[in-house]
Amino acid sequence: MPDSTDLSAWWMPFTANRNFKEAPRLLVSAKGMFYRTSDDREILDGTAGLWCVNAGHSQPRITAAIRDGAERLDYAPPFQMGHPLAFELAERLVEFSGRKFSQVFYTNSGSEAVDTALKMALAYHRIRGEGTRTRLIGRERGYHGVGFGGISVGGMANNRKWFGSLLAGVDHLPHTHDPARNAFSKGVPIHGAELADELERIVALHDASTIAAVIVEPVAGSTGVLVPPEGYLKRLRDICTRLGILLVFDEVITGCGRLGTPFATDYFGVEPDLMTVAKGITNGCVPMGAVFVKPHVHDAFMQGPSAAIEFFHGYTYSGHPLACAAALAALDVYDETGAFRQAASLAATFESELHALRGKPNVIDVRNIGLVGGVELAAREGQPGARGMDAFKRAYERGIMVRVTGDTLALSPPLIIDAAQIHTLCETLGEVFDDLP
Numbered sequence: 419m420p421d422s423t424d425l426s427a428w429w430m431p432f433t434a435n436r437n438f439k440e441a442p443r444l445l446v447s448a449k450g451m452f453y454r455t456s457d458d459r460e461i462l463d464g465t466a467g468l469w470c471v472n473a474g475h476s477q478p479r480i481t482a483a484i485r486d487g488a489e490r491l492d493y494a495p496p497f498q499m500g501h502p503l504a505f506e507l508a509e510r511l512v513e514f515s516g517r518k519f520s521q522v523f524y525t526n527s528g529s530e531a532v533d534t535a536l537k538m539a540l541a542y543h544r545i546r547g548e549g550t551r552t553r554l555i556g557r558e559r560g561y562h563g564v565g566f567g568g569i570s571v572g573g574m575a576n577n578r579k580w581f582g583s584l585l586a587g588v589d590h591l592p593h594t595h596d597p598a599r600n601a602f603s604k605g606v607p608i609h610g611a612e613l614a615d616e617l618e619r620i621v622a623l624h625d626a627s628t629i630a631a632v633i634v635e636p637v638a639g640s641t642g643v644l645v646p647p648e649g650y651l652k653r654l655r656d657i658c659t660r661l662g663i664l665l666v667f668d669e670v671i672t673g674c675g676r677l678g679t680p681f682a683t684d685y686f687g688v689e690p691d692l693m694t695v696a697k698g699i700t701n702g703c704v705p706m707g708a709v710f711v712k713p714h715v716h717d718a719f720m721q722g723p724s725a726a727i728e729f730f731h732g733y734t735y736s737g738h739p740l741a742c743a744a745a746l747a748a749l750d751v752y753d754e755t756g757a758f759r760q761a762a763s764l765a766a767t768f769e770s771e772l773h774a775l776r777g778k779p780n781v782i783d784v785r786n787i788g789l790v791g792g793v794e795l796a797a798r799e800g801q802p803g804a805r806g807m808d809a810f811k812r813a814y815e816r817g818i819m820v821r822v823t824g825d826t827l828a829l830s831p832p833l834i835i836d837a838a839q840i841h842t843l844c845e846t847l848g849e850v851f852d853d854l855p
């Protein structure tokens with residue numbers, strides 16, 4: 419194990435750097451459902467890395483595709499140039515979306531996908547002669563990555579308060595967390611569809627003619643797994659449609675099979691105008707994100723002279739050949755292994771194992787949908803987040819990886835998990851809670 423001085427040069431993201439470097443958790447290899455640590459322990463991956471390795475680690479077909487791809491075409495510029503894999507993948511992704519969307523715009527991360535979608539929404543209205551629509555509406559407790567657009571519409575105070583005045587003209591819907599009515603809901607909670615009507619209140623304040631888009635995570639992940647109340651997303655959709663506001667679903671974690679369907683839009687039967695995707699699109703193996711676009715949005719851009727650039731936006735690595743190779747292989751694997759069906763068929767087991775934690779010390783809520791779970795612990799007096807962090811560390815010592823956000827532990831295992839491994843994850847968490855001060 420390197421000593422702490424060897425670790426100083428990497429300023430780690432979203433990490434208590436000094437605390438981590440005193441007792442580092444180093445992962446040196448991974449295969450299937452397991453990580454291996456630098457002290458040669460096996461860790462059962464309860465989080466698919468960071469919600470991304472949906473087909474399991476070091477998936478041989480994806481690894482081979484990346485290796486072969488690197489040998490064939492290392493890089494190709496995406497501005498006024500192209501390469502075949504990027505087009506092939508775009509077509510496959512459109513197909514993968516059930517042709518709900520007609521185009522994809524590539525980015526390299528979820529944060530970039532979000533900022534791209536927001537810019538697309540603003541430009542869409544302007545192109546159509548509705549340039550007064552400049553406001554963006556997010557939601558309290560939302561997480562949309564770390565770009566200035568994403569943190570502006572996002573609703574997690576710590577991700578915002580350090581960074582100045584952010585984007586102007588942003589407002590927020592209330593979050594949907596309602597433990598008084600919905601604690602220990604299995605799947606979609608019953609109460610709270612009316613919270614979508616808050617959009618009407620915001621519109622009344624600003625006027626619809628000033629609002630470009632509403633962005634929400636269909637299931638909020640980073641804030642601690644908030645499942646949308648029954649009927650909520652449909653109500654948001656109806657209001658947006660009625661008032662000419664674009665609806666963006668941020669599917670960075672809900673996409674690529676997490677709920678047992680290709681996307682949350684399929685699960686809930688509610689369609690956004692734009693959808694942001696990342697993480698599982700390449701099984702987490704190469705950074706990639708994408709914005710999926712409905713035809714009416716895309717077509718609005720395709721009106722001017724054909725020699726004119728339609729959208730002044732893009733990244734050096736948009737549609738990077740290695741990411742495309744990884745994504746194509748990931749789609750093949752998802753398809754051929756029936757990974758999403760497996761996720762769907764394990765969801766009930768996952769739900770009952772997770773809810774068996776009800777009654778353990780300090781457990782104040784359990785939430786779940788598909789292969790996403792959240793277990794919320796009561797905060798220690800005057801120390802929000804401390805009990806959750808302690809639980810996370812103890813779980814890791816006992817050989818399972820979970821995510822912690824505040825005092826909520828989140829589970830989002832690779833879709834290849836089996837029932838016995840689900841049991842191990844939940845049983846181990848239960849043991850951790852039994853001993854946790």
Ligand code: PXG
Nearest residue numbers: 527528529561562563635639640668670671
């Ligand atoms: N949107 C959503 C909904 C996300 O969950 C992003 C955008 C940003 O993606 P990138 O690729 O830029 O990180 C995310 C990322 C957690 C956790 O602990 C979740 C994310 C990232 C880091 C931690 O739940 N999601």
